[in-house]
Amino acid sequence: MIKLFYKFLKYYKDYRDLYFILIWKQFSVRYKQAILGVVWAVIQPLSLMGIFTLVFSRIMPVKISTLPQPIFFYSGLLPWAFFSSSVNYSIPSLVSNYDLIRKIYFPREILPIAGIAIAFIDFMIAAVIFIILLFLYHIPITWCALYFLPLVALLLLFTISFCLILTVVNVYYRDVQLAINFLLQLWFFATPIFYPIGMIPAKYKFFIYLNPLCFIIDSIRKSVIGGAPISPYAFLFMFCYAIILFVISFNFFRIAERKFADVL
Amino acid sequence: MSFDEPIITFDNVWKKYSKSGIFHRSLREDVMRIFSLKQDNLKLAGNEFWALKNISFQIFKGQTLGLYGPNGAGKSTILKLMSDITYPNKGSISVQESVAPLIAMGAGFHFDLSGRENIYVNGAILKMKIKEINKKMESIIKFSGIEEFIDMPVKNYSSGMHLRLAFSIAIHSEASIYLFDEIIGSGGDEEFRKKCFDKIFELKEKKKTIVLVSHDMEVLKNFSNRILFLNKGEITSEEVL
Numbered sequence: 001m002i003k004l005f006y007k008f009l010k011y012y013k014d015y016r017d018l019y020f021i022l023i024w025k026q027f028s029v030r031y032k033q034a035i036l037g038v039v040w041a042v043i044q045p046l047s048l049m050g051i052f053t054l055v056f057s058r059i060m061p062v063k064i065s066t067l068p069q070p071i072f073f074y075s076g077l078l079p080w081a082f083f084s085s086s087v088n089y090s091i092p093s094l095v096s097n098y099d100l101i102r103k104i105y106f107p108r109e110i111l112p113i114a115g116i117a118i119a120f121i122d123f124m125i126a127a128v129i130f131i132i133l134l135f136l137y138h139i140p141i142t143w144c145a146l147y148f149l150p151l152v153a154l155l156l157l158f159t160i161s162f163c164l165i166l167t168v169v170n171v172y173y174r175d176v177q178l179a180i181n182f183l184l185q186l187w188f189f190a191t192p193i194f195y196p197i198g199m200i201p202a203k204y205k206f207f208i209y210l211n212p213l214c215f216i217i218d219s220i221r222k223s224v225i226g227g228a229p230i231s232p233y234a235f236l237f238m239f240c241y242a243i244i245l246f247v248i249s250f251n252f253f254r255i256a257e258r259k260f261a262d263v264l
Numbered sequence: 265m266s267f268d269e270p271i272i273t274f275d276n277v278w279k280k281y282s283k284s285g286i287f288h289r290s291l292r293e294d295v296m297r298i299f300s301l302k303q304d305n306l307k308l309a310g311n312e313f314w315a316l317k318n319i320s321f322q323i324f325k326g327q328t329l330g331l332y333g334p335n336g337a338g339k340s341t342i343l344k345l346m347s348d349i350t351y352p353n354k355g356s357i358s359v360q361e362s363v364a365p366l367i368a369m370g371a372g373f374h375f376d377l378s379g380r381e382n383i384y385v386n387g388a389i390l391k392m393k394i395k396e397i398n399k400k401m402e403s404i405i406k407f408s409g410i411e412e413f414i415d416m417p418v419k420n421y422s423s424g425m426h427l428r429l430a431f432s433i434a435i436h437s438e439a440s441i442y443l444f445d446e447i448i449g450s451g452g453d454e455e456f457r458k459k460c461f462d463k464i465f466e467l468k469e470k471k472k473t474i475v476l477v478s479h480d481m482e483v484l485k486n487f488s489n490r491i492l493f494l495n496k497g498e499i500t501s502e503e504v505l
Binding site: 014017018022032097099103105106261 | 281344348350365367371376381388392
């Protein structure tokens with residue numbers, strides 16, 4: 001355990017600057033000729049929130065939950081936007097940097113993780129809007145809102161594991177890149193973003209727990225907006241699930257990494 | 265480390281590559297591969313070939329090794345193996361100290377960023393710390409000789425300017441082993457060429473270990489202590505100077 005910690009410290013010391021520079025590079029390249037700049041970070045969740053609110057309150061009025069609709073939708077869209085843009089940024093990261101990979105050694109996971117970091121910056125900006133919305137709709141903030149932080153950690157762990165695996169597979173089968181938009185669309189509907197988790201029939205509950213986004217979104221609604229605590233057992237279960245997935249995906253990446261320069 | 269211990273050792277190194285441009289094999293084959301415990305590494309599949317066949321040599325600290333041979337002889341593959349970019353199918357390689365792969369010149373350059381911004385990107389990829397880059401910034405710009413254009417996007421650079429900047433960053437990375445891949449003589453004007461040669465002599469004087477790849481026998485003879493002649497993945501002969 002201590003050895004592992006030292007290894008991590010050394011890794012951090014050796015590559016911190018490279019992480020920083022690559023994130024900064026992608027960030028500045030992305031906004032170089034964009035007038036709206038970082039506003040783009042909140043356009044996606046905000047506009048989807050607007051559309052859902054319009055659809056479910058004017059076009060096809062449905063009572064979805066006791067919460068104000070915009071808040072309900074936004075709380076689902078916020079983690080979703082992070083997840084989907086992480087996937088979109090990280091999956092092509094190895095393939096599009098093949099030139100770099102064939103020329104020099106550095107830990108390859110830096111490329112997809114830097115992509116996720118960019119998505120995380122967007123997420124933090126979008127989270128500020130979330131807080132503003134909470135105040136606008138007079139949602140009482142209780143200490144349960146602090147659950148948000150471990151939930152974000154969980155979201156990060158899952159996203160990194162998932163992206164690492166897909167990024168590797170994409171090196172071998174570019175089909176991933178072609179299929180991912182479609183897959184994300186399916187995943188979007190399979191996640192309780194615009195409907196509450198309670199509406200899902202009991203016999204599908206098992207699949208719900210396979211999809212960690214369900215737990216994360218539902219818990220954000222319960223704790224941050226609803227002011228209720230989350231079951232520590234459910235949390236512990238999800239946390240173990242996340243750690244196992246992370247260890248598997250990271251080792252998978254490490255093994256596959258040695259062949260990247262030959263395959264790309 | 266004692267002086268007579270080799271700093272780079274290649275021991276019976278074999279490396280194969282696939283001829284097909286894109287990676288392609290069946291899913292069934294992949295699944296089978298996971299379940300087969302023993303892999304016959306020395307067998308070639310239909311579209312594979314040996315880029316290196318049973319290569320063994322040693323380099324000692326402070327030596328300059330030249331690699332000479334026609335295209336496809338395996339010279340660049342040797343440099344890639346030395347810098348950990350790829351790994352051998354059989355045999356072992358040991359590299360005792362840090363490597364500055366000057367084959368990675370300009371790696372990570374982004375054309376929308378300015379020359380100065382790209383110094384940070386490329387520098388970090390070459391394992392420099394941000395502090396170190398800040399400290400070397402003036403010297404890098406000066407050596408490149410493109411002071412007036414340093415804040416211009418790299419997409420507007422001429423190929424010569426591009427090369428100058430890339431070489432200048434690469435040469436500022438600190439290591440004890442330097443790998444040069446055919447950079448001298450390609451692009452760059454006479455004045456810059458001379459600057460590069462001076463730099464290599466300077467590295468030699470500092471007792472750095474250098475591996476040089478070139479088609480130019482004249483250049484190789486000028487710098488190397490030893491030249492390996494390669495052809496079709498094999499060492500055909502060796503010349504000690």
